[in-house]
Amino acid sequence: MKTVLPFIAVVILVLLPLFGVTVAHQTQIFFGVVVPYTAVAVFVFGFIYRILQWGKSPVPFCIPTTCGQQKSLPWIKQDKLENPVTTMQVVGRMLLEVLVFRSLFRNMKTEMKEGKAVYGSEKLLWLAGLAFHWSFLFIFVRHYRFFVQDVPTAIQLMEGMDSFFQIGAPLFYMTDAVILGAVTFLLVRRVYLPQIRYISLAADFFPLFLILAIAISGILMRYFFKTHIVAVKQLAIGLVSLNPTIPEGIGAIFYVHLFLICVLLMYFPFSKLMHMGGVFLSPTRNMANDSRIVRYINPWNYPVHVHTYEEYEDDFREKMKKAGLPVEKE
Amino acid sequence: MAKLPKPEELLQINYNPPPTEDWMDRPVELKQGNFCWGAKGKNLAAVEFPNARDWTPVEADWKLPKDWEGTVLEAMADRLSKYRSFKVFMDICVRCGACADKCHFFIGGGDPKNMPVLRAELMRSVYRKYFTTAGKYLGKLAGARELDLNVLKEWWYYFYQCTECRRCSVFCPYGIDTAEITLMAREFTNLLGLNTDWISGPVANCYMKGNHLGLEPHAIMNSIEGMIDDIETITGIRINPSFNRKGAEILFVTPSGDLFADPGTFTAMGYMMLFHELGIDYTWSTYASEGGNFGFFTSNEMAKRLNAKIYAEAKRLGVKYIIGGECGHMWRVLNQYMDTWNGPADFMEVPKSPITGTVFDNAASTKMIHVTEFTADLIKNNKIKLDPSRNDDLVITYHDSCNTARGMGLLEEPRYIINSVCNKFHEMPDNTIRERTFCCGSGTGLNASENMEIRMRGGYPRANAVKFVRDKHGVNMLANICAIDRATLSASMDYWVPGVRVTGVHELVANALIMTGEKERETNLRGEPLPGKGGNE
Structure with a gap:
């Protein structure tokens, strides 16, 4: 149920634009202009709203989770990143957390072997999480080239790195393979590992299916169903310059890709995906252990x-007097 | 009372939950040996808690107040608006499962609802139903469910099976701390009068008499007199501690467990011997005679009410600063809550060791230092004479208390002391110490006797690591800096790793301490022959 329903939902979300733009040509305006504008607005305002909602609740106590030696005597070495006392040290801790998932790196697996609990190394979740988030970011930034006439050097450099192996035409992006692999791993793990399946909700499967569909539609568009790239760019630039146009000859697969991204944007602020903003507000990580x-x-x-x-x-x-204790009043 | 199964029976653990079951469909079952008796009405009334009446968890009728659901939901809305931690942690969990096998109760029991993520979901599911749009309309599909009696019983059962040890929070990529959620669940249950006897009794005692054990002023003095006699027998030195003395430089506060039962009393003897040898100007208080804070296991307000006595007494006595004894959750409270609740402590001075002159800037605001900070500084500056060979019959390992490790970061000070006063010390495996330390299994007021099964299950990961160093290095003594540890690890060692005993760090210090004018010592503080002194050695 919690797996199948999200899958069906994503299938429907794929079919909507597919049939829409194929059967009724006019819906291109809906899928190419109305939905993207709405999605961006919902995302931006939704995101800000959620952060403000969280921010409205104060942090009453200084409750960092300390993961290293405190600052105490001068000859005892403080663990500045795991037990920060200054703002800079907190920033360092947060950077490690956000950029390389420090806490998740600690992960290990508990097993019962020969009547004893043993803790083995378990870095796959960390690795897959890191691969997924970084490739997503890379791909996201790379897409910037669709929104400007002249592609900035930085973006060209990124593309160069991403297609370093110079395979195929158009050149194959490594991040495409990485994101597919990572999301598939996260999905399989959720279905396959009994503990993770037990704790999973429909809201855990839906974003995975959705992102997988986004990646697949993007890959199909780039490598298999050729899309009229100049027209796509025209549409994208039209959108960001607030002068939207619907050029001729864009394939339906593009609208699928775009629509799914819009759904993701609109879903984002109201889902667990808000961990992106929430991690910065987590009091156990973003506070200094300086309450003494x-x-x-x-x-x-x-x-x-x-x-x-x-x-x-x-x-x-x-009783106090009898015991010889001093008292205030005789 | 349920009979405690044998260790090998308890270890029949399966970490894999049923493949097709939905956890929401499994009704809670209150298993004997896994929960504590209900609070007594008189103890709730003593601290003006609501719905004060005797109640029994196994009975179907929990004698709940009218519209208890409304009370809980109203409190939930209130706490969501007061605690960002609670609000954010309700929203951002992605259920990655990194925390799942990090909880000592899950490792030692395998109950899926003891996976921290699921323990939190017990609360989140209700949150979603009443505080999110998706949960309101999509219900179960969105992971939401209504608050009913079964849910309440499930909360009570599992949130009084969490020791707020924060180990899950170390591994969570967002730092989600189940302790924050358990604290809230305990606030809610206390609004309905659903506390345990083992927590509410000490809370009432501490409020009225100054300490959890309910020791009245003369009883505290009698207990300490007994220790003084023992110290005299062992060292030939008579020491004279003072009580409630105005004008002392230092107020000393330790958990009352140290005054009551072995092996905590040996630790208390250790403090007194050290302070006597140094000749420092300190006093005990019978009013603030509790460092620990069982109020912290009921509600924020109650914790503050109990904690208030420490600063109040420091002010009344006019001391310059406070030294706190070896205790775990006591130090979470002192480090992260006390000053915020009951400060500012501007009537005192920044702690300065009268012996070494070291100024403890790390306690510049709270004016309260940990006794291991104080002692480590003494040893580093060669201010005390030590003979570590007196501890040579001990092969020691050290257990980090959850709260001093993850709510403070006091890791090296006790290790430095142990290594200075003992010759044989071995660490447990890395995955089980420091910030990854395992709870004793009985924190947050779970150290009763009727819930021995869950205590032993929760204590298993710690015991398992001790067993490792016992087998490898012949470890026979488990040192720690927590009064609850000293009481509960003794039980779990006897159950899981017989032959390993438990000690406070200052007991080891006092054994090694060469006191001015002492007679040739024949025994350690426990009255056992020192190495090389016994007939059988």
């Missing part, structure tokens, strides 16, 4: 009812 050095303020700290020393002494005065 400077007082951390809780904006909603309020007075509480305590059992005072005076009340305590009232309860025990005779």
